[in-house]
Amino acid sequence: MDESRFTRRTVWLEADGRTVGILDQTRLPFETVDVRLTSLSDAETAIRDMLVRGAPLIGAVGAYGMALALAEDPSDAMIATAYDRLFATRPTAINLRWALDDLRERVAPLPEAARADAAYARAREISDEDVAINRAIGENAFRLIEARYEAIGRSRPVEILTHCNAGFLATVGWGTALAGIFLAHARGIPVHVWVDETRPRSQGAYLTAWEMRWAGVPHTVIADNAGGHLMQHGRVDMCIVGTDRVAANGDVCNKIGTYLKALAAHDNGVPFYVALPYPTIDWRIADGVRDIPIEERSATEVTVVRGRLPDGGIADVTVIEDSPAANPAFDVTPGRLVTGLITERGVCAASAEGLRGLYPERAAAE
Numbered sequence: 001m002d003e004s005r006f007t008r009r010t011v012w013l014e015a016d017g018r019t020v021g022i023l024d025q026t027r028l029p030f031e032t033v034d035v036r037l038t039s040l041s042d043a044e045t046a047i048r049d050m051l052v053r054g055a056p057l058i059g060a061v062g063a064y065g066m067a068l069a070l071a072e073d074p075s076d077a078m079i080a081t082a083y084d085r086l087f088a089t090r091p092t093a094i095n096l097r098w099a100l101d102d103l104r105e106r107v108a109p110l111p112e113a114a115r116a117d118a119a120y121a122r123a124r125e126i127s128d129e130d131v132a133i134n135r136a137i138g139e140n141a142f143r144l145i146e147a148r149y150e151a152i153g154r155s156r157p158v159e160i161l162t163h164c165n166a167g168f169l170a171t172v173g174w175g176t177a178l179a180g181i182f183l184a185h186a187r188g189i190p191v192h193v194w195v196d197e198t199r200p201r202s203q204g205a206y207l208t209a210w211e212m213r214w215a216g217v218p219h220t221v222i223a224d225n226a227g228g229h230l231m232q233h234g235r236v237d238m239c240i241v242g243t244d245r246v247a248a249n250g251d252v253c254n255k256i257g258t259y260l261k262a263l264a265a266h267d268n269g270v271p272f273y274v275a276l277p278y279p280t281i282d283w284r285i286a287d288g289v290r291d292i293p294i295e296e297r298s299a300t301e302v303t304v305v306r307g308r309l310p311d312g313g314i315a316d317v318t319v320i321e322d323s324p325a326a327n328p329a330f331d332v333t334p335g336r337l338v339t340g341l342i343t344e345r346g347v348c349a350a351s352a353e354g355l356r357g358l359y360p361e362r363a364a365a366e
């Protein structure tokens with residue numbers, strides 16, 4: 001199979017060398033619409049309102065946001081303003097801070113006239129690096145999927161459960177948790193994916209299912225509450241999810257509901273893997289459950305649902321009226337419930353020792 005299907009870019013520089021193109025993910029799966037970002041405030045809105053989402057993609061668009069800002073005004077004051085405004089858009093995905101720190105460090109020492117070009121060049125590099133990293137994560141995840149296929153005697157498809165969306169839409173290309181699944185499918189290992197719907201924003205139903213169709217991977221969308229039952233009855237061979245931030249002790253922050261899936265997997269002896277690139281590790285947080293800040297989003301995301309009407313139109317309908325609703329968007333799964341962290345450097349235990357073993361230089365630097 002042609003692997004370029006899995007490298008569809010989610011953010012790119014337009015031909016004018018200044019405007020940034022993105023796929024508007026709020027319109028999926030009903031419409032495929034590209035949008036152009038021309039200013040800092042466009043980038044800010046795109047991240048905050050989730051036209052782009054997923055930790056690695058948020059980082060890449062944050063980097064382009066800094067470049068767009070400096071193209072308008074390359075002053076020191078603008079570096080600080082752009083950093084603060086972009087940083088405030090989404091609090092949980094650590095890739096955003098990583099990308100903004102990186103950009104600020106590189107452009108601040110330069111003369112003003114050189115700053116915008118340097119920022120665009122670095123944003124592009126970050127994007128290309130993300131695609132290469134995810135391809136490597138995919139190879140490491142592929143080996144685990146292949147091993148499960150051998151373990152079940154090559155008798156049937158490997159049943160994999162995933163939560164939220166950690167495919168190419170959540171990154172610049174390939175994806176993290178889904179990269180190994182795409183590779184397995186492309187290389188002829190039969191897989192079937194249980195796609196958690198992932199309320200309230202339904203990234204599973206709207207985005208992962210769309211990617212599975214795009215790639216031709218057999219899949220079934222399930223309500224968020226179904227995973228435990230399927231695991232109890234031997235219908236899940238492994239779980240693979242992505243993450244928005246991994247603490248130095250291996251605790252994993254991901255879309256709300258991930259923790260419950262990890263508990264069910266642990267209780268049923270189902271391997272639970274988390275895929276991540278190095279910028280997702282927050283070396284400054286020693287205890288993830290205690291210290292990772294969790295984004296609380298609008299209650300409207302819980303009370304209003306988007307769908308297609310019988311006449312073909314697309315509409316938002318209210319499903320909860322007159323009751324308060326709460327919307328914590330992420331949760332933290334303790335490292336002890338995670339079978340392994342799948343990174344571009346290999347697979348390690350979800351622990352301080354495991355992470356230090358794979359990234360000794362980065363652990364020492366923090």
Ligand SMILES: CSC[C@@H](O)[C@@H](O)C(=O)COP(=O)(O)O
Pocket residue numbers: 053054055056163164165166167170171176177203241242243244254255329
């Ligand atoms: C690869 S990014 C992390 C993902 O795994 C995903 O599950 C997730 O939580 C993304 O959250 P989102 O709120 O859609 O930006």
